[in-house]
Amino acid sequence: MAQEDVFKKIVSHCKEYGFVFPSSEIYDGLAAVYDYGQNGIELKNNIKQYWWKSMVLMHENIVGIDSAVFMHPTIWKASGHVDAFNDPLIDNRDSKKRYRADVLIEDQIGKYEDKIAKEVAKAAKKFGDSFDEQKFCETNPRVLENKKKRDALQERYAEAMGAMDLEGLKQIIIDEGIVCPISGTKNWTDVRQFNLMFSTEMGASADSSMKVYLRPETAQGIFVNYLNVQKTGRMKIPFGIAQIGKAFRNEIVARQFIFRMREFEQMEMQFFVKPGTELEWFPRWRETRMKWHQALGFGAENYRFHDHEKLAHYANAATDIEFRMPFGFKEVEGIHSRTDFDLSQHEKFSGKQIKYFDPATNESYVPYVIETSIGVDRMFLSIMCHAYTEEQLENGESRVVLKLPAALAPIKLAVLPLVKKDGLPEKAREIIDALKFHFNCTYDEKDTIGKRYRRQDAIGTPYCITVDYDTLKDNCVTLRNRDTMEQERVSIDCLNSLIEDKVSIASLLKKLQ
Ligand code: ATP
Numbered sequence: 068m069a070q071e072d073v074f075k076k077i078v079s080h081c082k083e084y085g086f087v088f089p090s091s092e093i094y095d096g097l098a099a100v101y102d103y104g105q106n107g108i109e110l111k112n113n114i115k116q117y118w119w120k121s122m123v124l125m126h127e128n129i130v131g132i133d134s135a136v137f138m139h140p141t142i143w144k145a146s147g148h149v150d151a152f153n154d155p156l157i158d159n160r161d162s163k164k165r166y167r168a169d170v171l172i173e174d175q176i177g178k179y180e181d182k183i184a185k186e187v188a189k190a191a192k193k194f195g196d197s198f199d200e201q202k203f204c205e206t207n208p209r210v211l212e213n214k215k216k217r218d219a220l221q222e223r224y225a226e227a228m229g230a231m232d233l234e235g236l237k238q239i240i241i242d243e244g245i246v247c248p249i250s251g252t253k254n255w256t257d258v259r260q261f262n263l264m265f266s267t268e269m270g271a272s273a274d275s276s277m278k279v280y281l282r283p284e285t286a287q288g289i290f291v292n293y294l295n296v297q298k299t300g301r302m303k304i305p306f307g308i309a310q311i312g313k314a315f316r317n318e319i320v321a322r323q324f325i326f327r328m329r330e331f332e333q334m335e336m337q338f339f340v341k342p343g344t345e346l347e348w349f350p351r352w353r354e355t356r357m358k359w360h361q362a363l364g365f366g367a368e369n370y371r372f373h374d375h376e377k378l379a380h381y382a383n384a385a386t387d388i389e390f391r392m393p394f395g396f397k398e399v400e401g402i403h404s405r406t407d408f409d410l411s412q413h414e415k416f417s418g419k420q421i422k423y424f425d426p427a428t429n430e431s432y433v434p435y436v437i438e439t440s441i442g443v444d445r446m447f448l449s450i451m452c453h454a455y456t457e458e459q460l461e462n463g464e465s466r467v468v469l470k471l472p473a474a475l476a477p478i479k480l481a482v483l484p485l486v487k488k489d490g491l492p493e494k495a496r497e498i499i500d501a502l503k504f505h506f507n508c509t510y511d512e513k514d515t516i517g518k519r520y521r522r523q524d525a526i527g528t529p530y531c532i533t534v535d536y537d538t539l540k541d542n543c544v545t546l547r548n549r550d551t552m553e554q555e556r557v558s559i560d561c562l563n564s565l566i567e568d569k570v571s572i573a574s575l576l577k578k579l580q
Contacts, residue, residue: 074393077455078324080467084526086110086451087325099321099329106526107447109477109507111332114446115311116572117475118334121359121579122309129307129336130300134288136313137269142287143280145416146409152283153260155236156319159247160254166247167319168236168258172224175243177395179217186210229377233258263316265329281315286438288312289337290409293434294421297339304423304434305348307338311443323394325444332443339434341425342407348437349384349404355579356402356439357388362578363472365453371396381408388441390449399449400441407433450475454527469527470550472575476527479506479570480562483519485535487512495534498544498559505567524549530566 081087085104089096103111122129143149155168186209191198204210220243227235237258246253264283270276282288289308296308311334318327325331340348353372360370368391375385384404389396410433414421422431454469473479482499484491492512499508509528511519516533523531532544538559546565547554557565568574 070393073455074324074452076457077393077451080455080469080525081107081324081451086526087447099318099327101325101328101444106477110450110471110475110527111443111447113475113477113572114443114450115332115334117575118359118441118443119309119311120572120576122307122336125576125579126307128302128305129309129338130296130302131309131311132289132292132296133312134285134292134310136282136315137279138282138287138291140277140279141416142291142413143264143283145412146287146290147412148264148280148283149262152264153231153262154319155231155233155258156261157237157240157258158256159250159252160256161252162247162250164247164249165319168233168240169224169228170320171245172220172236172239172243175245176217176220176224179213179220182213183210183217186213225377231260233260261317261319263318265315265317282313283316284314284440285310285312285333285335286337286440287409289335290413290436293337293339293410294419297423304425305338305340305344307336309334309336311335323392325448326392326397328444331445333440334443335438335440338437338439339423340437342432342435345404345406345435345437346384349402352437352439353386353402356400356441358579360388360390360400362575363450363475365390365449369453373398381406392449392452397445399445400439403438403440405436405438407435409436410434466521466524468524468549471527471529473529473570474572474575476529476570477507478509478523478526478528479530480508480566481519481523481528481531482508482510483516483531483533484512485516485533489536490539491534491536494538498532498534498562502563502566505563506570520547520552529570532562 084106086107088102088104090100090102091097119131123131156165157168157171158165183204186207187200187203190203190207191200220239223239226232227239234257237255240255241253244253265281266278267281268276269279289310292308296302297306312332313330314333315330318329321327321329338348338352357370357372361367370391371389373387373389375387378385382403382405386402387398388400388402390399410421414433421433423434424431450471451469454471456468456470458466458468460466480502482495484495495510495512499510502508511522513519520531527549529549531547531549533547534544538544542559543556544559544562545554546557546562
């Protein structure tokens with residue numbers, strides 16, 4: 068099945084099974100805004116817990132905060148967002164559709180990469196075991212030609228973006244012959260800058276009201292609270308501050324479901340270090356974060372680092388962690404060494420000293436910062452994409468199963484009475500009443516057991532138990548595993564010890580040590 072079709076299926080699965088709904092759907096929706104349903108919120112909360120605990124519980128020197136969405140507008144002047152948080156946009160005059168110029172060019176780079184990958188796949192099929200991929204890539208004329216085109220384009224693009232050369236970006240689009248996917252024409256307008264921040268008015272009367280922004284990132288809430296936390300928590304450098312919260316960006320092009328939203332959630336951690344040590348800490352956080360992703364068990368081959376060659380003027384190292392989505396490898400997290408840029412800017416704009424006094428050396432300095440920044444919704448999407456599986460069963464039937472890591476699954480255990488009479492429902496309820504303090508359980512008595520299993524498979528419930536007539540005599544139930552579909556008879560008294568350890572967030576955290 069084409070990857071595009073797989074993605075469409077994942078999007079409709081998310082809706083059909085109560086994970087993600089389009090916002091304001093009965094009013095025909097609101098572009099790039101989504102709501103999470105009854106299963107989505109559980110999965111999302113579990114992702115957040117996994118991240119939060121991996122930061123705050125697992126590190127003695129990381130604490131959390133929850134800052135407000137509204138902040139003093141000067142903060143966004145100091146951070147550079149008012150002047151420079153822009154995307155280059157371009158319109159197609161025929162279709163009247165608007166695009167991000169950088170995305171059009173990145174897609175074009177992706178096309179060259181796809182061509183290379185196709186040549187490699189074709190040759191691998193043709194030559195079988197004797198295929199030497201490296202040699203093939205170094206010698207095949209079509210691969211070499213596409214590589215040359217890709218590298219040249221990449222270089223031109225990086226240069227134009229680095230200098231924010233809007234004419235240069237337009238020229239690349241023209242030279243590459245990029246067409247609008249809707250109209251198929253090259254009738255492009257000039258490239259213009261577009262600020263991504265949403266603003267609103269705060270205050271009751273017209274004269275006293277103030278223009279405020281909906282924060283486009285959570286990080287600034289951490290920077291402006293740096294002194295509060297350092298002083299009240301008596302934090303010693305190096306230390307980190309973590310935060311999970313909503314961020315808002317007026318994205319020009321809303322695409323790919325919850326990959327690019329206008330209201331989304333971030334999990335950010337700023338780690339404050341002594342100047343000069345930041346390039347020791349950067350690789351450590353790079354590895355720590357990759358380990359966090361890979362502990363989910365999706366396979367190392369589905370992740371890669373994308374180190375930034377062109378750095379923002381205030382950064383001295385940056386990398387993205389990319390995940391293989393059905394539409395290619397895409398950024399889910401950024402790790403940046405941001406020097407003392409943000410704290411120094413806030414010193415300058417607020418007129419307040421934001422320094423750390425190091426008692427060991429008697430020096431005062433503005434700390435340097437390593438930040439890890441990940442989108443909850445993108446993480447959600449990557450998990451859904453990896454978990455969604457269509458399986459052909461031996462009996463000729465098929466099933467859709469969400470192979471979610473058990474610790475992230477919305478529901479951990481479904482309790483199913485074989486029939487809804489003769490005391491079986493009561494026994495099932497009794498089991499739930501004992502286990503509900505430990506993990507999320509659900510009860511289902513409607514339809515055949517087979518249909519009920521399918522419903523649980525579709526939302527990723529790792530375990531189901533059936534309560535039958537024998538249960539009333541031997542106090543045992545049939546425990547079914549979602550992935551293997553194997554069933555075993557176990558005593559009700561053992562259920563908690565059999566399941567709790569496997570479905571707890573702690574089971575994931577232990578893999579990080
Ligand atoms: P992109 O290049 O995709 O626009 P970015 O580099 O601007 O992303 P950052 O500012 O580094 O992203 O934000 C950190 C993380 O926040 C990203 O890695 C991503 O997971 C998430 N994120 C950013 N923008 C969005 C969005 N519009 N919708 C959902 N998640 C987002």
